[in-house]
Amino acid sequence: MNLPVILSLLGIFPLMAKSEVSAQGRNVQYCSINHHHEIGSIGVVVDQSSRVGKEQKIGVEMAVHDFNRESHCSKVDLHIQDSQGNSARAASAVTEVVNKKQARVIIGSLTLQEATLLWELDKVPKHIPIISTAQMSTSLPLLPSDRSLPFIGMSTDINIQMQCIAAIVGHFRWRKVIAIYEHSNSFSADTGLVTHLSDSLRAIESVVEHHMAFHPVGSEPNPKEFIEEQLRKLKGKSVKVFTVLQSSLEFAMVLFEKAKELGMLDRGYVWIVSDDVASLLDSVKSSFILEYMQGIIGLKTTYSETSHSFQAFERRFRRKYRSEYPEEEKFSSPSIYALRAYDSTLAVAMALQNVKGKVNSSGLVDSILSCNFDGLAGKISFKNGALLQNPVYQVVNVIGKSYRPVALWSPEFGFSKAPIEHDGMVTNSGNGLREDLGQIYWPGAELKVPKGWTLGESGKPLRIGVPANGAFHYFVNVTFEQSRNETAITGFSIQVFEAAVSHLPYHLPHVLVPHYGSYDQLVSEVHNKNLDAAVGDIGIVVDRYKIADFTQPYLETGVVMVVTVKPDVTKTRLMVLKAFALKMWILLAALSVFTGAVIWLNEHANNNPEFRGPFPQNIGAMLWFSVTILSFAQRESIRSNLSRLVLATWLFVTVVVTTCFTAAVTSWMTVPKIEPSIVDIDYLLGTDAPVGCNNNSYIGRFLTNVLHFKPENVRRIGSISDYPEAFQRGTIKAAFLAAPHAKVFLAKYCKGYTEAGSKFKLGSFGFVFQKGSPLADDISGAILKITLTGTIDQMEKRMLSSLNCSSSAGEDNQGPSKIGTEPFFFLFLVSGSLLVVAFVNAVARLLERHCSIFDCIQASLINRRAGRWALLLLTRCFTKFGTRNLRVPIMHRHSRI
Structure with missing residues (x-):
């Protein structure tokens, strides 16, 4: 079909050149004399009691009139039936125009389910195609592959409209909506609308909280009540x-009239209407709009209103x-429904002309689906039995006596204010969000975006539970003030919550309610809706998250182990002496004494004149004697090589031990x-040691279920002040605390724990809120704000700095870490072995020189105990050496004793 014919069929033939008009006029005159050739009849079923049905009727009649006038002697007949808004009446009307009027095509607001039922009941022959102007509620191909059911949709997918509504909801961060729709009186159920909306809202983390279906206005005896x-x-x-x-204009007008009377169009409310209502706003009286529809947001399918064809x-x-x-003279502007009815009829008429009277339905359906032209409502082309072109919705805001555009939305680009041409259609230029939406006037002449929920009609404040039995009252402290006869609730967690509430864009009345059960019971009270929320040092764990919503964490935490520490040895008066264990000091003293004695013996055995003094008779004298000998040995020459080896070994051991001693003391003194x-x-775990945790805390379950502590080894501590006493008595060896609690504990008891x-x-x-509560998101946003500004950090620092550090009760129970003999075992073993060898050598030489074998044996027989014999033998020999009377017999001296 050539361009002039299409333009004339679109109703703009008066704008064509005069020559073309004259030629067309001659054709019209010729055909009027010789009669038009009828190419088929079209059956139309619409609800003529509704505004949509009236517009569709006018649109269809205009399309047939234009086609018959400009089709060069081709003619289509038109048979219109009134469905009266009832599916049964619509089915009867379809049967009548097909059987009695011999309609070859049906145009009407029939759904796929209704059309299928008509074909299955043989009410309509399966070769009769049905062109539906109803909203399509499925994204599946509408036309079966075998084309046994020739159903063609002349409207867009309802899913796209639901996505647009979800985009608006997500843009303003509303988390719950209430869906309202009017039954269409069709055979099919309308619950699919709610399903499609729920699917779209799920993508932006929102839900349909409640939905309500209404019967059509005409089916109720008293619809307003x-x-x-x-x-x-x-x-x-x-x-x-x-x-x-989904709504007829008639239902929408009654709905908003009653909503206004009930105060549901006041400040705080949000109303979003679909294309069913928004596209008909031009036909609503301005007085009604001004009185009952202020602040409503609507979705209006866009089309070119500036083209010559549309204006004509x-x-x-x-x-x-x-x-x-x-009676509707002043409100007669066409809507998208009139335009689609016109385009649908034009497409069918052109298809009938192309098949030239053939009865084959396949050829007729193919001809309809092959249409490709710019209609009044947009591009007319098909894919899978539905319009190919996705719609572009204009978001409008009702204000004053009419409405004004706010933004454009399309599934490809999202929101935008600047329209551009895209495949012949007006579309948007980007995916802008808030910056691309104009100022919206909400119900109640409110400019601030409504939060989307309230506390209910009663206006009662939120009942917020707080833990009254917490072990750390620095976070939540519940006290009763007798002077004021009221309960005071303070603490760090309360301060954070109040700071977050102050950053909300609305007033939030609330009252704090003490809860004397466990934390788990407190969360359950919120879940059971006995409380609206819970505030405190409440840990976010899996069991609680399943039944309640939590805000953004205001303190990052974890579970830490707190134990006693070993005291700082630098604060001990005898710190230097405590560097070595007592066993170490004794061993050093014994080694020094023995070394001095061995050197003296060896030198005396070698007749060194410098070592001829008497041997001491008691321990004190022996110690002084050893020190003197060692000092003297370092100054004087030593004749015995064995003595030199013993002395060198002793000096090496002394240097090593002294170096370690100096390093240890220096480390303790400086760091x-x-x-x-x-x-x-x-x-x-290995020692079955008892451990402690807060009473009524989730940490107890963590210790037994995750860390595998025995339940009998887990002690429940009721207060922060009970932990030091439990450590001191040995009731617990370690405490497992939440990280913020551990900070408070270590700040209060800064000595003795780590x-x-x-x-x-x-x-x-x-903070805890009921599942799905929009307040959880608002408080989370407020917590992020005060976190970024450093408010929470400042609060925490003030809380910790206010604690008076006190030493722990068990601070001095343990001694300092001391150095024992183990690190020097090898050195002591070598030095001791050399001393034993040198001692044995010295004694042997002395005995050989001054004692006969007979005297030694006689002395040993007098005292049979080996230890006493050795001591007596040494004493006698040393005494004799000291008095220089070495030749006196041992038996004689023994008899004198």
């Missing part, structure tokens, strides 16, 4: 975002509409060490 009754139920809901998914069609449409419906008494949990082992990432602190 019924709608008012249902709206009262919805008014009591906390959610204040309403979206009208609009003028003719208004004249015809006014003549047929004079005092705080060492934990227990390093890790393996020692606790963290040890690894930190387990578990249980950040957050």
Whole structure:
């Protein structure tokens, strides 16, 4: 079909050149004399009691008139039936135009389910194609591959409209909506609308909190009373975002009239209407809009309103509409429904002309699906039995006596304010968000974006539970003030919550309620809706997260182990002496004495004149004697090589020990060490040591279920002040605390305790709200704000600095870490071995020189005990050496004793 014919069929033939008009006029005159050739009849079934049905009727009649006038002697007949908004009446009307009027094509607002039922019941022959102007509620191909059911959709997928609604909801961060829709009186159910919306909202983390279906206005004996009754139920809901998914204009007008009377169009409410209503706003009286529809947001399918074809069609449409419906004379502008009816009829007429009267339905369907032209409503081309072109919605805001555009939205690009041409259609230029949306006037003349929910019709403040039995009252402290006769609730967690509430864009009335059960019970109270929320040092763990919503954590935490420490040895008066263990000091003293004695013996045995003094008779004298000998040996020459070896070994050992002693003392003096008494949990598990945790805390389950402590070894501690006493008595060897609690404990008891082992990432602190509560997201956003500004860090520093550090009760129970003999064992072994060898050598030489074998044997027989014999023998020999009377017999001296 050539361009002039298409343009003339679109109703703009008066704008064509005069020569073309004259030629067309001659054709019209010729055909009027010789009669048009009828190429088929079209059956149309619409609800003529509704505004949409009236517009569709006018649109279809105009399309047939234009085609018959410009089709060069081809003619189509038109048979219109009124469905009266009822599926049964629609089926009867379809049967009548097919059987009695011999309609070859049916155009109407029939759904796929209704058309299928008509074909299956043989009410309509399967070769009769049905062109549906109803919204398509499926994204599957509408036309089967075998084309046994020739169903063609002339409207867009309803899923796209639901996505647009979800985009608006997600843009303003509303987390719950209430869906309202009117039954269409069709054979099919309308619950698919809610399903499609729920799927779209799920993508932006929102949900349909409640949905309500209404019967058509004409089916209720008193529709206003019924709608008012249902709206009262919805008014009591906390959610204040309403979206009208499907509605006739008549139902929408009654709905908003009653909503206004009930105060549901006041400040704080949000109303979003679908294309069903928004596209008909031009036909609503301005007085009604001004009174009952202020602040509503609507989705309006866009089309070119500036083209010559549309302007010509609009003028003719208004004249015809006014003549047929004079009572609506002032509100006769065409909507998208009139344009689609016109385009649908034109496509069918052109297809009938192409098949030239052939009865074969396959050829007729193929001809319809092959249409490709720019219609009044947009590009007319098909894919899988539905319109190929995705719609572009104009988001409008009702204000004053009419509405104004806010933004454009399309599934490809999202929101935008700047329209561009895309494949012949007006579309948007980007995926902008808030910056691309104009100022919106909300119900109640509110400019601030509504939060989308309220506390309910009663306006009662939120009941927020706080833990009254927490072990660390620095986070939540519940006290009763007798002077004021009221309960005071303070603490770090309360301060954080109040700071977050102050950053909300709205006032949040609330009251804090003490809860004297466990933390798990507190969360359960929120889940059971006995409390609206819970605030405190509440850990976010899996069991609690399943039944409640948590805010963004306000303190990152984990589970840490706190144990006693080994005290700082630099604060001990005898720190130097405590560097070595007592055994070490004794061994050093014994080694020095023995070394001095051995050197004296060896030198005396070698007749060194410098070593001829008497041997001491007691321990004190022996110690002084050894020191003197060692000092003298370093100054004087030593004749015995064995003595030199013993002395060199002793000096080497002394240097090594002295160096270690100096290093240890220096380290303690300069860098005092705080060492934990227990390093890790393996020692606790291996020794069955008892451990402690907060009473009514999730950490107890963590210790038994995850770390595998025996339940009888887990002690429940009721207060922060009970931990030191438990450590002192040995009731617990370690305490497992949440990281913020551990900070407070170590700040209060800064001496004698420290963290040890690894930190387990578990249980950040957050606030609790009921599942799906939009307040959780708002408070989370406020927590992020005060976190970025450093407010929470400042609060935490003030809390920790306010604690008075006190020493722990068990601080001095353990002694300092001392150096024992083990590191020097090898040196002592070598030195001791040399001393024994040197001693044996010296004694042997002395005995050989001064004692006969007979005297030694006689002395040993007198005293049979080996130890006493040795001591007596040594004493006699040394005495004799000291008095220089070496030749006196041993027996004689013994007899004198």
